[in-house]
Amino acid sequence: MTPALDILFVTDPRFEGGVSTALGVEIREAARLGLRTGLIIVRGPLIRRTLATHPDIAAALDQGLVARVDPQEAVTAALVLIHHPTILSNPFVPRPRVTAGRVVVVLHHPVRDASGRRQYDLAAVVKNGRMAFGRPVELAPISAVVRQGLPGLAIDGGTVLPADWDNLLDLDRWPRRPMRAPEAGAAAVVIGRHARPDPKKWPDSLEEARAAYPTPPGWRVRVLGAGDFLDALYPERPAEWDLIPFNAMPVQDFLSGLDVWVYFHGSAWLEAFGRTALEAMATGVPVILAPHFRPLFGDAALYCEPGEVEATVRSLMETPSAWGERSDAGRTFVMERFGAGRFQARVAPLIAAGRVIIEETRPKGSEVAPPSPTGSALASAAVRPTPAARPVLFLSSNGIGMGHLVQQLAIADRLPSTAKPVFATMSYAASVVREAGYATEFLPHHRNGGLDAAAWNDHFAEVLLDLLIRLRPPVVLYDSTAAFSGVMRALEVYRDAFTVWVRRPLWQEMHRRFLDAFWRFDAVIEPGELAASFDHGPTVEQRRDVLVTPPVLHLSPADRLPRPVARQLLDLPEDATVVAMQLGGGNNFPLAALQSVLVEAVLERPETLLLEIRSPVRVGPDEPPPTHPRHRVIRLFPAFRYSTAFDAAITAAGYNAFHEAILGGIPSLFVPNEAAEMDLQVNRALWADLSGCGLICRRDLHGPSARERVARLLDAAERARMVEACAFHGSVRNGADDIVRLVTDSLHLVRSDRDPAIRI
Amino acid sequence: MRALFDRLLSLRSARSSGAAAETLPPALPADDATAATAERPVLLVSMLEVQPEEHPEILDKVMATFGASHKLVFLISTDAFGPFLARQSAIEYFMPIDQQILHRDLMDWPDYLAEKWALLLLKWRPASVIAYGMNVDRFLNAARAARAAGLP
Numbered sequence: 001m002t003p004a005l006d007i008l009f010v011t012d013p014r015f016e017g018g019v020s021t022a023l024g025v026e027i028r029e030a031a032r033l034g035l036r037t038g039l040i041i042v043r044g045p046l047i048r049r050t051l052a053t054h055p056d057i058a059a060a061l062d063q064g065l066v067a068r069v070d071p072q073e074a075v076t077a078a079l080v081l082i083h084h085p086t087i088l089s090n091p092f093v094p095r096p097r098v099t100a101g102r103v104v105v106v107l108h109h110p111v112r113d114a115s116g117r118r119q120y121d122l123a124a125v126v127k128n129g130r131m132a133f134g135r136p137v138e139l140a141p142i143s144a145v146v147r148q149g150l151p152g153l154a155i156d157g158g159t160v161l162p163a164d165w166d167n168l169l170d171l172d173r174w175p176r177r178p179m180r181a182p183e184a185g186a187a188a189v190v191i192g193r194h195a196r197p198d199p200k201k202w203p204d205s206l207e208e209a210r211a212a213y214p215t216p217p218g219w220r221v222r223v224l225g226a227g228d229f230l231d232a233l234y235p236e237r238p239a240e241w242d243l244i245p246f247n248a249m250p251v252q253d254f255l256s257g258l259d260v261w262v263y264f265h266g267s268a269w270l271e272a273f274g275r276t277a278l279e280a281m282a283t284g285v286p287v288i289l290a291p292h293f294r295p296l297f298g299d300a301a302l303y304c305e306p307g308e309v310e311a312t313v314r315s316l317m318e319t320p321s322a323w324g325e326r327s328d329a330g331r332t333f334v335m336e337r338f339g340a341g342r343f344q345a346r347v348a349p350l351i352a353a354g355r356v357i358i359e360e361t362r363p364k365g366s367e368v369a370p371p372s373p374t375g376s377a378l379a380s381a382a383v384r385p386t387p388a389a390r391p392v393l394f395l396s397s398n399g400i401g402m403g404h405l406v407q408q409l410a411i412a413d414r415l416p417s418t419a420k421p422v423f424a425t426m427s428y429a430a431s432v433v434r435e436a437g438y439a440t441e442f443l444p445h446h447r448n449g450g451l452d453a454a455a456w457n458d459h460f461a462e463v464l465l466d467l468l469i470r471l472r473p474p475v476v477l478y479d480s481t482a483a484f485s486g487v488m489r490a491l492e493v494y495r496d497a498f499t500v501w502v503r504r505p506l507w508q509e510m511h512r513r514f515l516d517a518f519w520r521f522d523a524v525i526e527p528g529e530l531a532a533s534f535d536h537g538p539t540v541e542q543r544r545d546v547l548v549t550p551p552v553l554h555l556s557p558a559d560r561l562p563r564p565v566a567r568q569l570l571d572l573p574e575d576a577t578v579v580a581m582q583l584g585g586g587n588n589f590p591l592a593a594l595q596s597v598l599v600e601a602v603l604e605r606p607e608t609l610l611l612e613i614r615s616p617v618r619v620g621p622d623e624p625p626p627t628h629p630r631h632r633v634i635r636l637f638p639a640f641r642y643s644t645a646f647d648a649a650i651t652a653a654g655y656n657a658f659h660e661a662i663l664g665g666i667p668s669l670f671v672p673n674e675a676a677e678m679d680l681q682v683n684r685a686l687w688a689d690l691s692g693c694g695l696i697c698r699r700d701l702h703g704p705s706a707r708e709r710v711a712r713l714l715d716a717a718e719r720a721r722m723v724e725a726c727a728f729h730g731s732v733r734n735g736a737d738d739i740v741r742l743v744t745d746s747l748h749l750v751r752s753d754r755d756p757a758i759r760i
Numbered sequence: 761m762r763a764l765f766d767r768l769l770s771l772r773s774a775r776s777s778g779a780a781a782e783t784l785p786p787a788l789p790a791d792d793a794t795a796a797t798a799e800r801p802v803l804l805v806s807m808l809e810v811q812p813e814e815h816p817e818i819l820d821k822v823m824a825t826f827g828a829s830h831k832l833v834f835l836i837s838t839d840a841f842g843p844f845l846a847r848q849s850a851i852e853y854f855m856p857i858d859q860q861i862l863h864r865d866l867m868d869w870p871d872y873l874a875e876k877w878a879l880l881l882l883k884w885r886p887a888s889v890i891a892y893g894m895n896v897d898r899f900l901n902a903a904r905a906a907r908a909a910g911l912p
Contacts, residue, residue: 391866423868428855431839439863442853444838449833449850451883459883466875470867618840 002366006035006351008069008098009374012044012087013745014051015057017196018275019108020698021046022142022167023083024056025559029170029343035351038069038077040096041745042088043498043522045753049346049524050547051695052738053745055247070748071096078354079347084108088125090752092132099362100133101354105158106165107141107272110149114270124148128752135357140165143273144295149537170340174282177256177330179324180527186317189219192258192285192308194276200269203306206234211376212264212306214313215240219642220487233311237546251276257282260313262288264306277301278338278391281330288312302326302335334619389420390747393473393497394433395464395487397445397450397480402429403583403618403654404479406638407502407527409433410479410554410736411737419475419747424467428619432637441467448744460486461493468494475746477502477739481679483517491520497753498522498746502739504655505529506680507537518542521741522753526737527655529551531687546640547742549735551659556638556734560664567725570634576609577714580666582657583638584615588675591643594706598669601710603628608714611646613639640664648713649650650697653688654683661694666720692725801887804880808837808854809902810893813844818892825846833884837899845861852880857903861910870903 007030012025018686028683030037035231039061041053053057069075078101082088085107101708111122122139129137136156141147142165150160195201203209213221215238219272244254254262261280265271280287287301287631294303304312309534316322358438394412396404404429412421413436423433426445440456443463446456468490470477476497478487483501484548489501501521507531518524526543528551529535539546561569572578583591602610610631624632636642643649651657653670658681671687672681688694696702697709712718768775769885803826819834826832837856844851854876860869877896889895894902 420866421864428841428845429843434839434859439855439859439866440839441855444851445852449884450831455883459879462879463876466872466879470872622846 002099003073004036005038005069005075005077006079007037007347008080008088009037009039009066009083010040010042010080010096011057011083012042013053014043014047014056014329015084016051018167018273019084020054020057021275022108023058024054025170025340025586026081026343027057027060027066028474030347031060032298033344035347037066038075039066040069040071040098040750041748042087042092042750043082043746043753044202045089046084048087048092049545050525050742051549052742057109063580064268068748069749071098071750072748073097074531075099076358078358080135081106081347082129084750085122085125086120087752089120090124091128092112093400095132095749096750098133099358100135101357102138102350102670103129103135104136104138104140104161104165104350105129107139107146107150109186109272110146110270112149112270113268114298115268117268122158124576126156126395130157135222142167146272147268149270149316153174162390166338167278167331167339168343169282169334169338171282171335173330173686174252174279174301175256176284176336179327180259180317182278182320182324183316185262186314188224188260189313189317190257191219192222192224192254192261192280193315194224194251194261194279195265197225197229197265198264199229199233201225201265202230202233203264204238204266204463208264209232209234209275210238212262212309213238213241214310216310220252222258222553224251225401243433251279252283255280255285258285260288260316261285262313263326264310265294266292276436278334281469281600282334284327286316286326287330288316291719297354298332299332304340319451319682325709332528347731371394384460387728390475390745391422391471391473392419392747393468393471393476394423394425395476395478395480396423396427396485397423397482398425398427398429401654402427402432402615405429405433406554407504408479408480409551410435410734411416411502411739412436412438413554413741414736416744420744422471422473425465427617429615432616436642457484457486461489465493471717473497474749475500475743477743478521479503481507481511481514483514485522488517488520494680498749498751500525500739500742500746503539505532505535505539505543505677505684506539507539508676508680509538510676510677512538515542518545518549523547523741523746525549526741527657529684530659530729531684534687535680546548547738549554550733550736551663552735552739553640553659553663554638554656554736555660557664557730560641560644566642570611570636570645572611572645575607576630577647578609578645579610579714580639580643580649580651582615582651583611583671583674584647584652584654584657589673589699591699592728594671594697594703596704597706598671598697599631599748601627602650602714603630603709604715614696648719650710650713655679657683658688662688662726665723665730667719667726668696669697669709669714671697671699674699693722693729694726701742770802774834789804800829800831804833804835804884804886804892806835806837806889806890806891806896808891808894808896808899808900809856810836812838812840812843819847819849822907823849830887835880835896841854844859854899857899857906860903861906864907864910868907870900870907874900875902 013724035115040587075098076099080100080103084104085105097351107121112118126137138161139158141162203212221241223241224244225246263277277287281300287302289301289304290293302312309690394408395409398404405425424437424441424443426443429439430442447452477500479502499521499522500755502525505526524546526548583595604609612633613636616637643664643666646666649666649668650669651661653672672685685696689696695709695713697706805822834844834848835852837854854873855869
């Protein structure tokens with residue numbers, strides 16, 4: 001039986017501003033009404049940066065308010081509601097298996113901007129909408145501004161709905177700020193503005209901006225939606241402007257601290273709606289706008305030119321009762337015109353008409369689940385069987401190391417049951433993921449066979465492509481610094497995967513050549529780096545376009561064993577000072593001489609026990625066992641699970657070990673692997689040393705002082721200070737969860753970010 | 761598959777002609793070393809489904825016999841790479857049959873490995889192939905039989 005939806009929402013959930021916020025309101029309201037709704041996630045062409053799903057839409061999915069719909073799953077939908085026209089700039093791939101009643105495209109943006117430049121091809125939108133859903137497309141402009149730019153005649157069979165599809169607000173989510181004391185006057189005023197970080201949304205000149213956002217003594221301007229672009233736009237902006245990055249705080253909290261909200265934008269911009277102004281009104285903050293907004297907001301706002309803002313604000317603050325009246329007017333306006341309750345009246349006739357169309361066109365004998373009666377409990381997730389798990393390919397480099405593989409394990413272990421991780425790795429630690437229960441293919445790095453790199457790349461491309469076309473993963477995660485041409489070619493010929501490059505920061509300059517691979521992946525993720533301020537490498541210039549997550553850990557600190565249990569399992573005496581040692585890197589950065597010194601320095605203290613943790617990857621001949629009774633050797637993975645048993649550590653400064661040590665509060669002496677092809681571990685170790693979280697010991701510079709450094713590590717007071725410094729960086733979030741979210745949202749993706757036609 | 765290779769070959773041509781699709785270098789400079797033994801004929805030694813405890817003895821025997829005259833490449837079906845890495849041997853890997861069965865719902869592993877074998881022969885162009893335990897054909901047949909038996 002084909003599942004039947006009342007509304008199928010279709011959107012690119014990466015839209016940062018009003019599109020996603022408005023959709024979030026519609027989803028919540030539909031859930032409140034008991035409608036069965038689904039969501040198809042589209043990757044549209046407008047956003048090239050790697051962005052996470054908007055938090056409002058992510059929350060709606062997580063709370064089960066709307067069901068994720070796989071485009072290859074057959075459903076019927078009385079109403080298909082497509083949010084934002086640009087996602088129909090190209091045909092949908094794959095074509096959704098949706099039997100649609102009515103198909104409405106919500107036009108969140110004018111067809112042309114203020115300078116007349118076309119923002120999207122309306123005819124293509126109509127054509128591609130029909131191609132995807134097999135029904136005539138109806139256009140729903142969100143305001144008179146957008147409607148004004150539409151052609152008067154039908155476009156390729158597309159018609160325009162008679163009423164505007166106003167953005168709606170759920171007043172319950174916008175608590176009113178306290179009334180301003182009438183006697184407060186204009187001595188101290190906070191002016192606010194909130195907009196996406198886009199230079200076009202700011203006045204053209206600094207002079208105009210200063211006028212629109214004045215700062216006489218006692219006044220401040222607070223901006224939510226600041227960014228680096230402001231440095232270029234207004235290099236000498238006033239010190240009284242407090243700049244807050246977009247989405248850095250809840251909008252409600254931001255608005256509650258304002259006295260007045262002011263918005264002016266550049267001459268080339270045409271604001272389709274102005275949702276942020278409505279949010280200010282909903283909170284009871286008086287709003288001052290440019291006069292051209294009057295058709296949208298009528299008497300609910302005040303209007304003036306930029307040069308008149310200061311006088312307008314003074315009048316508002318100094319005239320008894322004026323502030324309260326404007327506050328009331330704004331909130332009442334939102335309630336009456338834009339309340340979420342209007343959604344039902346808007347969609348009910350469309351859904352009813354859509355159901356009739358589906359019924360009339362339904363082939364005889366086909367079965368459709370009955371639609372939900374209005375007011376029934378929401379059961380979006382329950383109306384459909386769980387879709388079959390789809391493979392996600394984790395592809396990684398590494399030879400002797402296992403850092404990339406362990407980072408991928410952090411993601412794979414957290415994926416939902418709708419995804420089935422499969423590994424293809426160059427790491428000799430492949431057994432680690434195989435033992436974790438995952439299908440694991442090993443593809444040797446060209447170093448292994450001593451093969452010419454070009455020939456190896458050709459071979460690798462062929463094998464990987466064969467794996468891809470058999471496995472058919474919708475998502476491929478590639479974890480490596482080197483973007484091998486063999487990998488890139490296979491992914492580009494396959495085409496059907498959403499490709500994600502997970503690359504750690506702290507590149508050496510010699511890796512710059514791989515920077516251009518950024519453009520060949522669909523998404524680029526940088527796991528958070530505690531030592532980011534010490535990163536001056538090539539990737540820094542791309543940082544604003546990648547998704548930077550919190551640090552990614554295989555195990556979160558809270559997942560570790562309690563100390564007594566860990567000590568018992570490792571057979572460690574309670575009274576010993578246990579120092580874990582895990583240096584790794586023996587092959588490309590020999591450390592034997594330094595290691596001997598460090599081992600001696602630890603063991604010369606009678607209370608110590610040295611636990612040398614060897615990698616599960618044995619690449620060399622067996623080493624003889626240690627002779628000292630307090631020196632033990634153990635193979636342990638994941639060692640971090642047992643790390644509560646350690647009093648201190650002497651460790652390499654690779655990404656995983658470093659972040660586990662700091663976030664796990666383990667006092668550590670970091671010995672960076674400074675081989676040419678590695679990431680700049682030395683900067684991690686340096687950062688730890690200078691921030692008090694640990695100590696550094698460089699092989700070639702600190703050998704003579706190594707004993708002294710170990711002595712500091714073994715000093716209880718020093719260790720306590722390190723633990724305290726580490727605690728400052730403690731994070732409740734594991735970045736692996738952010739990557740899982742992106743992978744999960746990409747598993748059932750429709751793509752319209754490129755023309756699907758093959759070019760030869 | 762042939763059409764697929766043709767497509768890839770055209771990509772190779774694009775690379776050699778300096779086309780934009782291949783602006784990335786193939787590897788890091790440190791990775792660019794060509795095998796010092798490139799001129800020696802390649803002996804491909806399959807050790808599929810051989811018990812790991814037997815690996816060191818076989819390795820030592822093969823290396824003593826052919827190490828000086830051949831470049832040795834070992835095809836194994838275990839991820840216990842230690843003995844091979846300790847001897848700095850080149851390795852190629854086939855997923856063991858029990859793992860293929862365990863993950864049979866993902867794809868047809870025997871078919872994939874048959875293709876991989878063809879590609880490995882192109883990669884190494886071995887002068888000879890010798891087998892300890894199952895040879896490749898027997899391994900693939902056993903994998904196909906196990907797959908057929910395991911399918912519902």
